[in-house]
Amino acid sequence: MSSHGAPVPMTAHPCGPLSGVAEVPGDKSISHRALILGALSVGETTVTGLLEGQDVLDTASAMRAFGADVERRGETWHIHGVGVGGFAEPETVIDCGNSGTGVRLIMGAMATSPITATFTGDASLNRRPMARVTDPLALFGARAVGRAGGRLPMTIVGAEDAVPVRYATPVPSAQVKSAVLLAGLNAPGQTVVIEREATRDHSERMLAGFGAEVSVEDDAEGRIITLTGQPDLRPQTIAVPRDPSSAAFPVCAALITEGSDVLVPNIGLNPTRAGLFTTLREMGADLVYENPREEGGEPVADLRARFSPDLRGIEVPPGRAASMIDEYPVLSAVAACAEGRTLMTGVRELRVKESDRIDAMARGLEACGVTVEEGEDWWAVTGRGAGSVAGGARVESRLDHRIAMSFLVLGFAARAAITVDDCGPIATSFPIFEPLMRTLGATLTTEAA
Numbered sequence: 001m002s003s004h005g006a007p008v009p010m011t012a013h014p015c016g017p018l019s020g021v022a023e024v025p026g027d028k029s030i031s032h033r034a035l036i037l038g039a040l041s042v043g044e045t046t047v048t049g050l051l052e053g054q055d056v057l058d059t060a061s062a063m064r065a066f067g068a069d070v071e072r073r074g075e076t077w078h079i080h081g082v083g084v085g086g087f088a089e090p091e092t093v094i095d096c097g098n099s100g101t102g103v104r105l106i107m108g109a110m111a112t113s114p115i116t117a118t119f120t121g122d123a124s125l126n127r128r129p130m131a132r133v134t135d136p137l138a139l140f141g142a143r144a145v146g147r148a149g150g151r152l153p154m155t156i157v158g159a160e161d162a163v164p165v166r167y168a169t170p171v172p173s174a175q176v177k178s179a180v181l182l183a184g185l186n187a188p189g190q191t192v193v194i195e196r197e198a199t200r201d202h203s204e205r206m207l208a209g210f211g212a213e214v215s216v217e218d219d220a221e222g223r224i225i226t227l228t229g230q231p232d233l234r235p236q237t238i239a240v241p242r243d244p245s246s247a248a249f250p251v252c253a254a255l256i257t258e259g260s261d262v263l264v265p266n267i268g269l270n271p272t273r274a275g276l277f278t279t280l281r282e283m284g285a286d287l288v289y290e291n292p293r294e295e296g297g298e299p300v301a302d303l304r305a306r307f308s309p310d311l312r313g314i315e316v317p318p319g320r321a322a323s324m325i326d327e328y329p330v331l332s333a334v335a336a337c338a339e340g341r342t343l344m345t346g347v348r349e350l351r352v353k354e355s356d357r358i359d360a361m362a363r364g365l366e367a368c369g370v371t372v373e374e375g376e377d378w379w380a381v382t383g384r385g386a387g388s389v390a391g392g393a394r395v396e397s398r399l400d401h402r403i404a405m406s407f408l409v410l411g412f413a414a415r416a417a418i419t420v421d422d423c424g425p426i427a428t429s430f431p432i433f434e435p436l437m438r439t440l441g442a443t444l445t446t447e448a449a
């Protein structure tokens with residue numbers, strides 16, 4: 001919801017070993033897609049393990065506004081869809097809260113139906129760029145009217161007679177790719193998306209699972225995804241895997257907090273998402289994939305993370321950025337506890353997330369006594385080894401859940417407590433973060449230090 005309540009300051013205190021099992025919630029990207037594709041198929045889709053974070057709950061409300069029946073009974077979500085092309089025109093404004101994924105995918109899903117919808121979000125989402133989706137949606141025949149600079153609130157007038165599109169994404173973005181594919185569902189013929197760098201492929205996998213004809217080829221241009229429009233999507237039974245982007249927080253907390261040993265079971269290691277774990281291992285992290293297996297066609301393992309006193313700074317290859325894009329904030333907290341310089345390049349996209357994540361982390365890390373250098377599309381954090389971060393600062397989360405959690409994680413390993421001015425946004429993606437970290441032994445207090 002766009003109305004963000006009073007700020008919730010929280011303080012992370014230096015603590016002893018973190019230990020135990022961290023059961024993190026369901027994958028956010030997959031949860032949004034399960035609701036949207038469930039709403040676009042005819043019949044009942046059931047979903048277990050859905051992330052019940054605010055971002056996903058806002059997508060569930062949006063699907064109801066477009067005519068689907070979405071209900072939680074017990075532990076299972078039931079979605080009665082309306083079919084491709086069956087969306088009704090919403091009677092009220094669609095509020096996507098803090099969620100870029102929600103708004104951009106839903107815009108795509110409605111843009112090729114002859115209906116009009118107005119979208120808004122919170123102060124963070126209303127600052128984020130939407131032209132990256134409205135530009136390709138215009139090629140299908142949809143029109144968008146929003147605020148200056150292509151910002152929300154924005155009205156999309158769906159195409160009356162949509163035509164299929166061939167589109168090369170100008171930025172590495174799974175949200176843009178997915179918006180185009182979802183729009184292509186209700187366009188006759190083949191819609192093609194070309195991406196130079198592979199981004200998370202949950203839309204392609206789930207569209208195929210729902211019975212759409214989707215092919216993926218890799219060639220010199222990059223990855224080419226072809227979707228045949230106007231399929232009859234068949235309802236599915238979906239078990240959402242646990243979110244590697246949420247797993248990142250207990251894993252990184254364990255690596256930098258003295259004496260820790262934490263097991264994070266059942267984490268999807270789809271290569272389009274697992275870049276952080278590769279990077280941490282290159283830095284010398286004691287991070288082991290236990291019990292590696294396949295579940296629902298995806299590689300899965302239990303992650304075991306132990307305190308790693310000898311982490312080293314490294315250069316993170318720019319080609320890895322898409323596979324760990326949401327993990328750079330918490331990586332920078334780990335880098336602050338490593339010896340030497342960690343250089344992160346090819347990361348311009350970090351500037352247009354829930355906050356400008358390079359700026360938010362750089363200012364907060366500096367306040368904690370850490371050296372940061374930055375350019376438009378790169379930044380570097382120089383650490384002085386385990387136990388070297390002074391902390392003792394109050395930092396801003398800027399309506400950004402990942403910034404808030406990254407500084408709390410750093411607070412466990414710093415020499416003095418770190419207060420985050422507002423931890424309310426954590427509920428968008430990881431509503432059980434605070435109790436879960438407490439069960440591992442972390443000391444978090446809700447009053448400012």
Ligand SMILES: O=C(O)C1=C[C@@H](OP(=O)(O)O)[C@@H](O)[C@H](O)C1
Pocket residue numbers: 028029030100101172173174175176178200325326349
């Ligand atoms: O498609 C998705 O589910 C997401 C894609 C990424 O955004 P971009 O597509 O803007 O890179 C990521 O940052 C976001 O958290 C989830």
Ligand SMILES: C=C(OP(=O)(O)O)C(=O)O
Pocket residue numbers: 098099100101102326353354402429
């Ligand atoms: C960037 C993120 O989400 P979204 O773009 O969906 O707001 C995120 O969860 O880190």
